[in-house]
Amino acid sequence: MSDRPIYLDCHATTPVDERVLAAMLPYFTQHFGNPSSISHVYGWEAEAAVKQTRSILAEAINATPEEIVFTSGATEANNLAIKGVAEAYYQKGQHIITVATEHSAVIDPCNYLKSLGFEVTILPVEKDGIINLNQLEKALRPDTILVSVMAANNEIGVLQPLAEIGELCRSQEIIFHTDAAQAIAKIPLDVQAMKIDLMSLTAHKVYGPKGIGAIYVRRRNPRVQLAAQQHGGGHERGMRSGTLYTPQIVGFGKAVEIALEEQKIECDRLTQLRERLWEQLSQLPGIHLNGHPTQRLAGNLNISVEGVDGAALLLGLQPVMAVSSGSACSSVTTAPSHVLTALGHSEQLAYASVRFGIGRFNTQEEIDKVAEYFISTVQSLRQQATFV
Ligand SMILES: *Cc1c(COP(=O)(O)O)cnc(C)c1O
Secondary structure (H helix, E strand, O other), X not given: OOOOOEEOEOOOOOOXXXXXXXXXXXXXXXXXXXXXXXXXXXXXXXXXXXXXXXXXXXXXXXXOHHHEEEEOOHHHHHHHHHHHHHHHHOOOOOEEEEEOOOOHHHHHHHHHHHHOOOEEEEEOOOOOOOOOHHHHHHHOOOOEEEEXXXXXXXOOOEEOOHHHHHHHHHHOOOEEEEEOOXXXXXXXXXXXXXXXXXXXXXXXXXXXXXXXXXXXXXXXOOOOOOOOOOOOOOOHHHOOOOOOOHHHHHHHHHHHHHHHHOHHHHHHHHHHHHHHHHHHHOXXXXXXXXXXXXXXXXXXXXXXXXXXXXXXXXXXXXXXXXXXXXXXHHOOOOOOOHHHHHOOOOHHHHHOEEEXXXXXXOOHHHHHHHHHHHHHHHHHHHHHHHHO
C-alpha cells in the first residue's frame, strides 16, 4: 500500500472502515434472510438489522425511523426527491428552485423536469460559494413547489445556511430538500430545527459501502408526498420497491454510528490538517482558496493555481497524491468545473484547480509530504512555462 499515492480524494469516496466491514460480513452468509420475510427467523434477523440502521440514521438527523427510505445512494435519493415531488405536486405548481453549485444528481433531474415543462430557477452563489438569502426569498413564488439546496458542497466544501433556508421555505409552505451526501455525520444536521422536509444521504462518503443511501421523507408538519420512481413489491412504504440490501444497510448504520461518535474529535483533527496544508501551500504566490474560508467541511481544501496548466499539474501530482480537479462525477469531461465557474472564476483559473479531500486515515506526515511535493511541482511547471 505504501508505494501507492496518498489518498486525498475523500469527497469522491472513502474506504470502508474495518469496523464497518466486520459488522457487514455476517449478513452476506449467515444472516442472509430477506427483511421482508415475516414467517421465519431468517427474515426476522435481517429485519432487525435494517431496523437498527433506520434508528441510527433517524437519530443522526433528529427524524423518526419511519421517515427513512433506503435507496441505492444519494443520486437515487435526489432523483426520488425532485421527480417524486414534481409528480406529486404538479397540480399545485410547476416551479422549482435550485442552485448553480449543486451536484449533477440535482441539476440533471431539474433539467429533465424542465424538458417536461417545469420551470427551474437556478440561483447563483456569492464569491464564497454561499447563496444569498434575499435572492432566494425573491425567487419564491406561489407556484414554487420545491427548493433544493445542498448541505455541503462536494467540490469546495461550502456549507449552506440550512436553518435560514428552511425557515423561508416553511413560512411559504414550500418543500425544502437538501442533498446531505457530504454532510451526514460530519456536521450537525437536525431536520426539525432546520425545517428540512427531504434529505438525501449516502454511505460511501463516510467510510461505509458504496451502493447504499437513503432519503428522509417528512411524515408530519407537513406530511410530504413523493411519487415512487421505482415500482414493485411496495417496499419502503411504497416509495422505493426492491429487496433491501441488508449487508449494505448494516454497513451504512455502522459507518454513521462511528462517524457520529468521533464527529467532534475528527472535525478538530481534520481542520488542523487542512489548516496545516493551506499554511504551507499558500506560501506559493498565485494560489487562491476557493469557497468560504471557515464555513466549509473540515477536510476540504480547494485551491486554484495561477500560471500552470491544470491537466499538467494533476499529471505531475499523480505519483505522490490522489487528488482531483472538480468532482469525480463529472471528471469524464475536461470542461472547467461548473462550481468554480459559479464562483466567478475565469475559465483558466477554474481549470487549474485542485480539490483535496482529507479524511479519517490521513496523517500529519502525509500532509507535509503532499505540501512539499505540491510546491515543488508547481515551481517546476512554472519554470518550464517561462522557458517556452
Ligand atoms: C457523492 C455525491 C452524490 C452522489 O451520491 P451517490 O451515493 O454516489 O449516488 C450526490 N450529491 C453529492 C453532494 C455528493 O457528494
